[in-house]
Amino acid sequence: MMDLAGLALLVETASADSLAAAARRLRLSPMAASRLLAALERDLGVRLVHRTTRSLSLTEEGHALLPHARAMLEEHAVALASVRGRGAGASGLLRVTTSFAFGRHVVAPLMADFLLAHPQVQVDLHLADGLVDIVAEGIDLAIRIATPGDSSLVGRRLEDSPRLLVAAPAYLDRRGAPADLAGLAAHECLTIAGTPHWSFRAGGDGRRMKVAGRFTANSIDAIHEACRGGLGIANLSAWNLKADIAAGTLRVIVLADAVPEPLGIWAVYPTRRMVPPRVRLFIEAVSARLKAAG
Template sequence: MDIASLTVLVEAANAGSLAAAARRLGLSPLTATRRLAALEAEIGARLMQRSTRSLALTPEGEAFLPYAQAILENEAAALASVRPSAAGASGLLRLTASAAFGRKVVAPVIADFMKANPQVCVDLLLTDALVDIVAQGIDLAIRIAPLKDSTLIARRLSTNPRALYATPAYLDEHGTPGVVADLIRHQCLAFSGTMHWSFAGGGHTNRVQVRARFSANSIEGLREMCLAGLGIAILSDWDVHEAVDDGQLVRFTLADGEPEPLAIWAVYPSSRFVPPKVRLFMAALETALR
């Protein structure tokens, strides 16, 4: 069975169109169409219903797709097993991360990774939205959040220390909170839709309703308003250490709790075979986070 044709099928199923699959594989749309047609002829069944605007797997295609994916994974595993580890990463690595963390932390690691692995190409998607990495053909997602149950594989890379921050001017005017309950009378900067902040302390969780004069769906928006002196925000150390060093922001603690900790996770589609490009980048990022 032709590996190139199987690759077209899998990429088309992930991307939702043959044209997108062709772009990802560096093929012309005509070549991708011919390879899919050749695979269908070999199998003796139509695997995809195609029109000018949409593409969908047939029942036969849905039944065959897991086997096609397994064949491609096994081929990649076989090749990796005979390549020397010193060969490094190669091919296209598709990554996604949140906008702020991607720019400040992930991008510098990518630059060093590409210098160390000249045969690798990287496509980085920066977004604060939750991406369907299977549907979009993403190899690896870097996420900072509690993870929900899913069929994806998650590997914990590092802790993500967070704390309360405000400008010196804000704290001079409004005072510095001493306990969780004090936050009720302060201006808080929160994620859109957030009604409460949770703090861990004394073996239990304290929750306080926040009065969010400003909210945003992006950590960058919250950081900028915090720097502008509009209130108190829960921010990650990696995002504000420079502002703290410069005296623009002050980090403070509460006597009865700290913001609930989060972790930095690497999320990827399958544990059966992790390509060298993914495995090596996760190791590079993990080292950088230390």
């Protein structure tokens, strides 16, 4: 039977592209890591890793073993959790990705409580506004504000994510507020680059409205800041706007004939037979934080 410690080292090495980095994550000395990998290769009778002084890559056999290694480690973690109880089996490195805005407002603030409750878990949080290939990047969990369209992923809807049209008082004083959906065409609308349409619900039906403005960005945070600065109207998630609305920094625009289409907050993870306890518990922590925030 293959040694689980060796399989864990292979998985970490593939993720980090470095045996030294994998050793640090697993709290092994470089010498112990090299011996562990060599022992695994010896047991299997194949080379799993190409190593030079400057680079490291998996061999064809290493790539073939990788998904099986991950599955075996997950099965082991789930088995331990079933014996020890729901929280006691949570351990290992949890790699999470989400957008900058959601990471700043929701995910990062819950980290202290989560890590305190689960002392055997480590978290590596990766913030990116673009779509991250979680399989290729070795990510355990993505929190996305959207409806996942990739059939190779498993998703759990955590909460609705209502959206609001907002603008700064300075912009509304200067340009006024649109009264209806058609009125948006006369306004500066702040959009994500490459997505010049906003979705609305109008009389129970879906409507896509083409909008435009002089400023686009590839970051929700940049759109938010531009909106605060009075550059135009933005269509943003309600959870991202509470402080601004309360302070009067931004005002909500209500259209007479339509409301922005709500999205969903989804926990997305690679298709696997079992979800590791650390992933399941983190999803529960995010869900609880969202419910508490109302």
